[in-house]
Amino acid sequence: xxxxxxxxxxxxxxxxxxxxxxxxxxxxxxxxxxxxxxxxxxxxxxxxxxxxxxxxxxxxxxxxxxxxxxxxxxxxxxxxxxxxxxxxxxxxxxxxxxxxxxxxxxxxxxxxxxxxxxxxxxxxxxxxxxxxxxxxxxxxxxxxxxxxxxxxxxxxxxxxxxxxxxxxxxxxxxxxxxxxxxxxxxxxxxxxxxxxxxxxxxxxxxxxxxxxxxxxxxxxxxxxxxxxxxxxxxxxxxxxxxxxxxxxxxxxx
Amino acid sequence: xxxxxxxxxxxxxxxxxxxxxxxxxxxxxxxxxxxxxxxxxxxxxxxxxxxxxxxxxxxxxxxxxxxxxxxxxxxxxxxxxxxxxxxxxxxxxxxxxxxxxxxxxxxxxxxxxxxxxxxxxxxxxxxxxxxxxxxxxxxxxxxxxxxxxxxxxxxxxxxxxxxxxxxxxxxxxxxxxxxxxxxxxxxxxxxxxxxxxxxxxxxxxxxxxxxxxxxxxxxxxxxxxxxxxxxxxxxxxxxxxxxxxxxxxxxxxxxxxxxxxxxxxxxxxxx
Numbered sequence: 001x002x003x004x005x006x007x008x009x010x011x012x013x014x015x016x017x018x019x020x021x022x023x024x025x026x027x028x029x030x031x032x033x034x035x036x037x038x039x040x041x042x043x044x045x046x047x048x049x050x051x052x053x054x055x056x057x058x059x060x061x062x063x064x065x066x067x068x069x070x071x072x073x074x075x076x077x078x079x080x081x082x083x084x085x086x087x088x089x090x091x092x093x094x095x096x097x098x099x100x101x102x103x104x105x106x107x108x109x110x111x112x113x114x115x116x117x118x119x120x121x122x123x124x125x126x127x128x129x130x131x132x133x134x135x136x137x138x139x140x141x142x143x144x145x146x147x148x149x150x151x152x153x154x155x156x157x158x159x160x161x162x163x164x165x166x167x168x169x170x171x172x173x174x175x176x177x178x179x180x181x182x183x184x185x186x187x188x189x190x191x192x193x194x195x196x197x198x199x200x201x202x203x204x205x206x207x208x209x210x211x212x213x214x215x216x217x218x219x220x221x222x223x224x225x226x227x228x229x230x231x232x233x234x235x236x237x238x239x240x241x242x243x244x245x246x247x248x249x250x251x252x253x
Numbered sequence: 254x255x256x257x258x259x260x261x262x263x264x265x266x267x268x269x270x271x272x273x274x275x276x277x278x279x280x281x282x283x284x285x286x287x288x289x290x291x292x293x294x295x296x297x298x299x300x301x302x303x304x305x306x307x308x309x310x311x312x313x314x315x316x317x318x319x320x321x322x323x324x325x326x327x328x329x330x331x332x333x334x335x336x337x338x339x340x341x342x343x344x345x346x347x348x349x350x351x352x353x354x355x356x357x358x359x360x361x362x363x364x365x366x367x368x369x370x371x372x373x374x375x376x377x378x379x380x381x382x383x384x385x386x387x388x389x390x391x392x393x394x395x396x397x398x399x400x401x402x403x404x405x406x407x408x409x410x411x412x413x414x415x416x417x418x419x420x421x422x423x424x425x426x427x428x429x430x431x432x433x434x435x436x437x438x439x440x441x442x443x444x445x446x447x448x449x450x451x452x453x454x455x456x457x458x459x460x461x462x463x464x465x466x467x468x469x470x471x472x473x474x475x476x477x478x479x480x481x482x483x484x485x486x487x488x489x490x491x492x493x494x495x496x497x498x499x500x501x502x503x504x505x506x507x508x509x510x511x512x513x514x515x516x517x518x519x520x521x522x523x524x
Contacts, residue, residue, distance in 0.1 A: 153455050155410030156403055157377075172455065174406045192453070 020081065021047070023073075024055040029065065033072055040076060047078045057085030066090060153189070154179065163200050175215060181205070196223075198242075207240040208252070222247050255363040258370045258498070259388035259425075261412075263404030265375030267396045268432035271468055272491070273372040274302045274477035276392070279495035281336035282479070286367040288327060291341035292384035293374035294350060300340040303330065304475025314342040317354030323361050332480055337366070347380040359387045377407060382415050389418065390426045390498070392459060396433045397445040402453050405429075409456065428459035430494060435464045436507060460494030461507045462487050 025032040040046065054073070061069065066086060073080060083091055146165035154160060154169060156176030163182040172189035179185050179193070182200040184207065191209040198205030198220035205219055212233055216225050219242045229249065237253040260273045270293075277289040291299035294314060300306045305328045311321035316339075323339075330336040339362070342349070362369045373384035385391065391412050395405040412425050419425065431450055438444040451458060463486045471481035479488045479495075486508040493503050 155413070156406035158410050172453075174403070174453065176403055176407065190452075 020051045020053045022053045022055050023078075024058065025069070026059060029061070029069055036076065045077070047076075050079075051081040052078050054080050054083045055085055056083065059085070061086075063090060147183070148181075154193070156193075175213075184208070194218075197240075203242045205242075208238075210237050212236060212238040212249075217247065217249075219247060224249075255366050256368055256390060257359065257363065257388050258368060258390045258392060259373055259385045260370060260392045260394060260430075261373035261381060261385055261408050262375065262394040262401070263377060263381075263406075263408035264396070264401045267401050268394050268430075268462070268468075269375075270298045270302050270372050271472065271478065272392065272394050272430055272432065272462070273299060273370050275479045275488070275491040276495050276498065277368070277370050278330075278333065278336055278477035278479045279492045280368055280370075280498070281330075281333045283495070283499075284335065285499075286335050286365075287370065288337045288339060288362055288366045288368070289370045289372060290339045290362070291372050292350075292380055293372065294341045294380060295343065295346040296374065297341035297343050299372045300328075300338060301475060302472045303338050303477065305330070305338050305340065306475070309340045312340045312342045313358065314345050314349045316358050317350055323358065323365075327365075332476070347374070347378075347383070350380070350383050352383065352386070355383050356387065377411060381408070382411065385412055385416055385425075387417055388412075388425050390428065392428050392430050392498075393454075393456065394430045394432050395450060395454070397431060397435075397439065397447070397450055399445070402445065402450055406454055409454065427456040428498070429454055429456050430459050430462065432462040433464045434461050434507065458505060459497055460490050461505070462490045462494075463507055463509070 052073075054069075056066070067090075070080065146162075148160070148162045148165070148167045149170070150160065150167065151170040153171035154173045154177045156174040158174075158177045160167060160169075160177075160179045160181075162180070165181070166183035166186065167179050167181040168186040168188070169179065170188045173179060173187055173191050173193045173195070175192040177193035178196065179187075180196045180199050182202060182205075183197065184205045185195045185197045187195070187207075187209040189209070190211040191207075191214045193214065194216040195207050195209070195214060196216075196218040197207050199218075201220060203220040207217055207219065212229070213235065214226060214229065216223055217229070217240050218224075219240065222242060222245065224247050233249055233251060236251045238249050239252050240247060240249045242248070258276075260269050260276070262269050270291075273289050277287045281287040289299060289303070290313065291297050292313070293299070297312075300309055308328050311326035313326070315321040316323050316326050327337045327339050330338065339358075359369065371384045371388065374380040393405050393408060395401050409427060412427060413419050416425050429451070431447060434447070435444055439446045447458070447461060465485060465487045467482050467485040467487055468478050471478040474481060478485065479491050482488055483492075489508040493506075493508075497503055
């Protein structure tokens with residue numbers, strides 16, 4: 001059977017994102033390696049199964065220094081998967097290039113234990129420390145539902161923008177203020193301003209408030225201004241939700 | 254260490270300058286060393302209300318720009334030697350105020366006085382922001398009507414964002430002064446009630462100043478209302494408010510304009 005007979009869909013590209021640790025050593029390199037050794041003594045094999053990227057964009061090294069560093073890392077069982085910031089010709093066949101830098105994520109501090117070495121105050125930059133551990137690389141997980149809690153009144157002129165999830169306000173939202181949330185909006189107070197829920201396209205988002213005096217309510221782009229809010233609901237505890245492309249408001253009291 | 258108080262509102266014409274003068278005079282009468290500072294560059298009024306307009310030689314802009322020393326610009330009040338005023342310029346505008354200059358002047362004033370009361374201009378632009386920048390406390394003057402309340406709310410938001418204290422993670426303590434209050438109109442629902450305003454603004458109430466002709470009369474003769482007519486209702490209300498500013502706990506009352514017989518018998522002191 002010739003390869004031409006194979007279905008064109010047999011070969012598929014899959015995309016996956018992994019979180020990699022990034023080393024961005026700063027000179028003098030031997031000192032940096034000493035610190036790395038300190039880490040490794042506390043947790044041997046720490047980097048053994050983790051992909052590591054070497055970022056040399058801010059540390060120009062000579063060819064010799066670079067190759068020494070690669071060799072040094074290899075002896076410490078650190079698997080480099082890519083190198084940034086070096087001449088393409090230096091990389092060699094087993095190190096991949098990295099497109100455009102990648103996106104940094106939060107570095108979590110790993111407690112080093114009671115006998116953590118005293119670090120000189122000036123060297124607090126994350127680049128100096130081997131980065132903290134990260135769970136085994138998985139395919140990009142769906143982001144966990146996030147929520148924002150505000151426990152002060154939202155004043156006129158203030159704008160709360162939280163596309164990642166629900167917003168809860170303990171207090172009132174003044175006229176002239178607005179809350180824009182990707183999820184639902186819960187106001188334990190009087191809503192006098194604007195509330196826009198489901199702003200990222202979530203039609204299941206809802207708006208709840210203790211007392212409705214809103215200027216504008218919107219869910220997933222569908223809105224109602226104060227004029228169109230039924231008189232009997234004004235001043236009451238109300239829930240707003242989308243019901244098949246119509247903004248439905250019901251009293252909760 | 255001196256206390257820096259900003260009298261602000263957002264909305265214009267609600268009684269900031271009147272209140273600055275009245276509170277300043279009331280505090281000075283109780284023995285505190287007070288300076289009132291006019292931040293309304295170009296539209297200065299505080300010197301008129303204080304009766305100092307014919308003695309202005311140097312002003313805040315001159316001091317900020319180094320053309321004059323602070324001692325040359327500060328004018329002592331003729332009636333109370335614990336009360337002084339630093340006037341604003343009438344010919345320049347607020348762009349002449351620089352942040353560093355204002356910070357320097359505030360430091361000098363703090364060293365000289367017990368209270369530095371800054372009369373803010375209306376609005377939310379540079380002048381108002383500079384007036385509130387170094388404040389430890391704020392008196393937000395509001396009239397019981399909707400546009401004033403909304404503007405006050407905006408200013409409260411700015412107090413929590415644009416002050417040195419807010420930038421350091423501390424809070425400027427805020428006090429509501431409800432001015433031009435008319436109990437009869439509030440009862441008829443022509444005007445917002447005290448409770449309505451407190452519900453919307455959610456800050457502690459410092460005092461309620463009733464609407465009164467005495468205020469205009471006082472500013473026309475160039476005296477703070479607490480000095481021009483100390484027995485009048487607004488004067489009594491301002492004195493109570495000044496006492497609350499120093500931390501005294503007084504029950505909240507709205508003095509009535511013409512103190513009747515009973516008012517005179519139990520008058521002078523908040524009940």
